[in-house]
Amino acid sequence: MNVISFSERTLACMSLFNQFIKSSSSPKHIALFRFQGIGKTISYLFFLSFIMSIPAFWAAAAYVIAGTDATRKAIEELMPLLSIAQGQSQNEVILVAAGLFFYYVLISFTLFFKATVFGGLALIAVSLLKKRAEYRHLFRMAAYSLTLPALLTTLIQLTGLTFSFAYLIDWLLIAFILILSIRFLPGAPK
Template sequence: MQLWKSLYSPKDIARFRFQKIGKAIGYVFLLAFLSSLPLSYYMSVNLVDGIRYMKTLLENEIPSFNIENGKLASSATQPITINEHGLTIVFDSTGKVTTEEMERATNAIGLLKHEAVIVTNGQTQTYDYAMFSNMTLTDADVRSFLGTVQSLLPVFIPLLFVFIYVFISASKFVGVSVLAFIGLILRSTLDKNISYRHTWVMSAYAITLSTVFFAVMETVQAAVPYAPFVHWFVSITVLFLAIKEIPSPTLKE
């Protein structure tokens, strides 16, 4: 009921200020749980699909290889490039593809002659094979590793959810605390007689609309431009309207 009323009623949010702080803390944990669900789901699906896709590539698209003495070696005489789902995968044991060429892609994974290259949203990370000069890595080792990771997914995915939930919970509590301080400024502007405890409880409910909105957008995989600005604007506006609903103190003669 409180979740529903917090979506549209600043007057009810103003009434919630008399609740015990423990109830508001529990409510913030509930909002963090709702925020965690779509993000955890899509990260888990992408992880499962990514591992399955990499295993298929190693079995059908990429020839047998080994990395030894800081170099990638295989029977391929030409670079192999695969473009799928907005991701570019390059396998090149010939040395023809350079790191600079890989950097031109937005999202890419490259196994090059002397290094592995990962490009994520235009940001490049390189890993020199010389770091593993004392060991030999083969495609069979990679397939074995992927198989091990795949078998551990029933354990890893719940741990991933817990990590996301803890991280989002912490960010929610920090956000509510900052919003509560902003509420003290609004209190002075609107001449309302409330304490920080009141503004904190109200802030916990004032973020409901923004939290639910972004949870829905995450569920349908829709990008929201200037998301942090939208979140803070909506939350501050709702808190302002809620504080405005509080009766002002009357002056006694």
Template sequence: MVKHSQIFIDSLIHPKKLAAYRLLTIGKTIQYVFILIAIVTVYSFYQFLTGVTETSYNIQGLTEYVEDIQWLLYPFAFVLLTLTSTIVLFIRISIYAFVGIIVLKIMNRRGEYRHLWRTAALAITWSTLLTVLFSLIRLSSIVSTIIEIIITMVILILASTKYPKIAKK
């Protein structure tokens, strides 16, 4: 059985191995995606915590109200961040998998959407880590998104080269 740490390392430095991981169970792949979601959520929650403490409110009543409900605000924010991170990451993986199907057809390679979904779920590792890094260095969201799309697509194309070729009739 492949460990998540091995999948993580291979998705960072061995993009061609991702094609072999297309045969992983969907449960293992989804577990890996939730590890990525946890990384993004914890970082986003940390930003939220530090942002709330640094924000200066102009209205005295609002400041007191926020201080009174902070115990309720933090768990709600964590759940909301987890939910939005999950939705966004799953949508991005699904879009990359759809584009991957088109790439496979162009390259005359054999594969199904479910295989490309698993490969895209692993190929998105760099993109997820770069999201955290780019927010730390305050890179423009448009520039960071373009860089992340390019990196993920390059990794997906490299992995697609290891998919089996379509047999000629």
């Protein structure tokens, strides 16, 4: 008989925004999110992709509305596809929309790839830490472990700052959060 606790039922009904808040600050909740359905986890990754796309949407809006040289340069640095649009004002809005769509798809693919890779790496961590979990649980935990690094990346993009080892820091932060979450998993049977 499979008994679901009150906290697991509560997590199943939690909105994407509440999951975002909980997973950005609580490794314990990330561990509990392993009980989410895969559809809810996939929806969450698309939601996270949207959050990460906000700097590009913001820059594109400034590009279309203002159209100044400074905003054009900023958006072309963020989305090189738009360099094709120079001198073709009637097609620029379409190109911006297409660029934003492909940017969103690229971010979504990147997040799914990271969740897949970190889910696999978490299998090693689980065996080393003598915890119990299947890959499907670890994929879900990895997906929610992406939240804080994604939020930090988005905020950094909005401020216009750049770092030399940003990707390395991003991957190390994801690994750190995932390891903290794995600590809340039940121990492996002896």
